[in-house]
Structures are given as C-alpha cells and as structure tokens.
Amino acid sequence: MSKTVELDWENLGFSYIKTDYRYLSYWKNGKWDDGTLTEDNKVHISEGSTALHYGQTVFEGMKAYRTKDGGINLFRPDQNAERMQRSCSRLLMPTIPTSVFIDAVKQVVKANEAYIPPYGTDGSLYLRPYMIGIGDNIGVKPASEYLFSIFCIPVGSYFKGGLIPTNFLISDYDRAAGNGTGAAKVGGNYGGSLLPGSEAHKRNFSDAIYLDPITHTKIEEVGSANFFGITKDHKFITPYSPSILPSITKYSLLYLAKERLGLEVEESDVYVDELDQFAEAGACGTAAVISPIGGIQYKEDFHVFYSETEVGPITQKLYNELTGIQYGEVPAPEGWIVKV
Template identity: 70%
Template sequence: MRDVNIDWANLGFSYIRTDLRFRSHWKDGAWDAGQLTEDNVLHIAEGSTALHYGQQCFEGLKAYRAQDGSINLFRPDQNAARMQMSCERLLMPAPSTEMFIEACRQVVKANEHFLPPFGTGGSLYLRPFVIGVGDNIGVRTAPEFIFSVFCTPVGPYFKGGLAPHNFIVSEFDRAAPNGTGAAKVGGNYAASLLPGAQAKEAQAQGRQFADAIYLDPATHTKIEEVGAANLFVITKDGRTFVTPKSPSILPSITKYSLLHIAEHRLGLNVEEGDVYINQLDRYSEAGACGTAAVITPIGGIQHGDHFHVFHSETEAGPVTRRLYDELTGIQFGTVEAPEGWIVKV
C-alpha cells in the first residue's frame, strides 16, 4: 500500500494511479474468476480487435465516502446493465451484474485510502471496461476478451463547482442516426475530440466555451448531447423537467436519476422529448449531467451568430440547484436514497 499524499481540496479530474485493479479474461466461452493486480499496463496481442476495429466499451461510476464513514456505490446495477447493452451492440460477452458489482466492490475496498474524505466534494471514480483481444486480423469478433475495473480519486469535472458554463453548437455529428450513439463505446468519444477542441478554442463576443453541443444527426434541429454529457432543461414556468429522447443518445444513469428526483422529490412534470435549438426561449434553466460532471449548469448556448442565455451566466438556477443538492445528498448519504440506489461497499 502506497502512502497517499493528495490535496483533496484541489483535486481535479485526472488520472492518479491507485494500488490495485480487477482483471478477468474471457476465453473458450467463459469468464475466469478474475483477480486484483498491481499492474496498470495491459499486455495484449497486436492483432486485438480493440486496437483495429474499436471493439471495446466502458463505464463510469463513483464511490462516495458517506458522513458516517461508510462507502456508497451509486446505482452500479444500472452501469452493469448499460455495459451489457454496449457489449451486445458490439458482439462482446458481458460480465454479469453480480460479477460487475463484485469487481467494483473489490477495487474500492482495495483502494479505500484513495477515497476522498466526506466533505471535500471528491469521490473515487471507477472505470470498468471490456476489450476484444487475442491474435486476429479479419473484421470479426475477438477470440478473447478482457474485463477490467480501475479507479482514481477525482474532484469536479468542470472547475468552479456548481458554476455555469457556456457551450457552442458544433457542425459535427456525435453519432449516426442508427449507429452506436446509445452504446458507451470509445469510437463515439474519439469522434468528439476534434469538435470538443474546436469548442474550447472558439470565442464569440468575448465568451469562451466549455464544450460542444451536438444536434440530432438526421435533421440538425434538436439538441441531443452536451459534449460527453446529457442535457436537461426547465420550462419557463419552472414546472417541467425536459430531456432529449433519441436512439442516438447515450442513456445516462445520472439523467434518469434526475428524472426520478424531479418527479418524485421536487414534484415537477417530466418529459423525454424534443428540445429544438431554435426554441430555447421556452426554457429558463439548462444543465449538462453525467457521472463525471454530475450537473453543470449551462449559462448559455452559442448557435451561429446567436447566443441564448438561460437563468444566468454567473449562477445556477433554483431548480438546477435543488436537483444538484438532492442528487449529491443521495450519493453522499445525507439524503435518503430511493430503494436500491445505494450499494454499500
């Protein structure tokens, strides 16, 4: 066990090597039992399908230090289910829900000393992934696979806590209409690197932007995703929570958790529907949501020559703040969680 000397108050969202990670191999039709290893380097065949044909998928979830000292995993069964869907889309064997959660438990327990203390706002980010490996050259599913889970302590994805960020609409598409947009596969993220970099380099009327906004690939009239996160908006009357619905959107566990919280905790109407880029004046608040970002309020969106401001460019709106407080309270154990949402490590 290495000594941990981390400035928890200034922890960013970057890789920090931890002590142990879980690794299991699939061969001859079955996963082996898997084990923890100190080795953070993968040794794979040069013909591995993950390298040549993008046959790989991944997940992201967090472990939280609760106020009573216990450790919370937030909805890991939902991450397991999404990984299973991604594996099915890419013709890969998927770990069972039980195997997935147990691997996450083992990794968190083995690296507990890297878990940021309660009250710092930090968490232990877990990255499970499945990749196709083994000797191969043709375009086909791999003969072998690796399932692994590693972790790293993280702070906020965007600096500034619950501070609004501005975004700019990209001319690129995140995914094809009937492609892999709903699967959490690396190719979707590789395709986002260029538009994301362009968004961060862009300036309009003295404003800078945190990331790109992607419109629907079929008509380019509706917002689908915000960089690597899902979108939500609040109607002008403050009564309805709306989030885009499309077969090319990644089904965010954070988004569906917020849908539940908005309806059952805040008493809002909820909708999964279209959010048209030319009708943003229907909404008083907007946010990007995901495991890494949790909630990032959207100050405004640049579309062509027009910049639309929601609640404010400097502070989060009241509904967004209530959603954030409720969600993070559940994750850190200060607010009672819906049944089945928290798994203790």
C-alpha cells in the same frame, strides 16, 4: 483500512493517479475466468487485438463516495452493469453478469479504500470499468478473446467554488450516426468528439453540443453529457433519441425532479429553435453530476438561459438532492445505494 495516502484532497482534479489495485478478468473459449486483483497498471495484449483495429471497446464511468459515518456508497451500480451489457451486445462482445460486475467493483473499492477522498472534500473515487477485444485476430469480425478490467482514481469536485454556469457551442459535426452506436458507451463515439470539442474550446466554449444526425434540428448531447432544461412553467425536459447515451444521472434526475421536487417531467424532442421555453438548462453525467449551461451559441445567435454567472434555483435543488443521496446525507430511493 490500515494504509494512508497523502494527497491534496481539497485540490484534486480529474486526472489519472495510479492506485494500488485493479480488477482483471479474461474471456476465452466461451467463458470468463474467476478474475483477480493485480498491481500492474499496464495492459499486455496481442498486436492483433480488435480493440486496436476495429473499435471493439466499451467502458463505464461510476463513483464511490465516503459518507459522514465513514461508510462507502456506490450509486446505482446495477445500472452501470446493465448499460455495459447493452454496449457489449451492440459490439458482439460477451457480457459481464450484474452480480459479477458489482462484486468486482466492490473488490476494487475495498482494495483502494485509502484513495477515497475524505467526506466533506466533495471528492470521490472514480471507477472505470472497461472491456476490450484481444487475441490474435486480423479479419473484421468479433475477437477470439476479451479482457474486462476496472481501475479507479481519486477525483475532486468538478466545480471549484461551487456550481458555475458555462457556455456551449452547437457543432456542425455529428456525434453518432442515426442508427449507429450513439446509445452504446463505445470508444469510437468519444474519439470522434475530440475535434469538435477542441474547436469549441478554441472559441472559449466549454464544449460542443450535438444535434440529431438526421435533421440537425434537435439537441441530443452536450459534449459527453446529456442535456436537460427547466421550462418557464417548471417542467423538466430532456431529449429522447435512439442515438443518445442513456445517462444514469439523467434518469436519476428525471425521477428526483418528479418525485422530490414535484415537477412535470418529459423525454421529448428539444428543438434548437425553441430554446426560449427554458428558464434553466444544464448538462448531466457521472463526472460533472450537473453542469449548468449559461448560454448556447447557435450559428450567429447566442441564447442565455437563467444567467451566465448564477445557477438557477431548480438546477441547484436537483444538484443538492442528487449529491446528498450519493454522500448519504439525503434518503435514497430504494435500491439506489449499495454499501461497500
């Protein structure tokens, strides 16, 4: 790495910063080209692109981490590749082979290595792979061409001053239809969440919590993250539903809770009127890793978990274990870390 970048590494937020290179590949006539790195951060597409009209757009979120010895870690990139393949299949889009996906990620990380926050700053290099339908289309049908790209930005720790619990509001809106695209990482799911999220913010909550779209009795997602709870008898429970996005962070926590912390784990229904069973609760995802939940507002009732100001001990242990693995401080389960 010869280039140096002058950034305030200790105070990075989660906002767009233009980096030097991004990966770009086109699908046409039934196959992908070889892909290339480009310095151009503008996307040039036809006005008839299905991404603009019919929502043919999927994406992923993942990170690269600088380790103490100067190395670079990717966390379970094969899982991101496989989830993107499932999302693409749901929208009748071509898929990217896992080996091509991981190679493209590595190319982007290497080309932008100067932007990886130094070890010890709690920052990371956030990667955004995405695919959109492009080409001269107009009918409601799959696109004739597709664009796959990966760009990256340096981001800081989601939490300044450590993990801090925040409160959430249960929304009257549905995040996704019962048999819709909730399990796919597609743009439309997030566009529909902007209004309920804004309404929650106006009431001084961190975000909206969505109930299941069929019965409106079970917790499904917390904003754009997955929910988990720790019961008073130390069981790790997270909702299961066909309309929940399968979070890589969540499934990593399920494994660590069982194998490293010795907890009983379960994917099952989490009824909104049974929150008293939980001593701790949180949201989990790539950006925040773990966001402790202090309390949940549901209609006229406000339920507090461990504390509105302090993180529960098991939540803290899970956070330490997961981030320790990502930054190379804690031994990782086999296959979880890919070196760049």
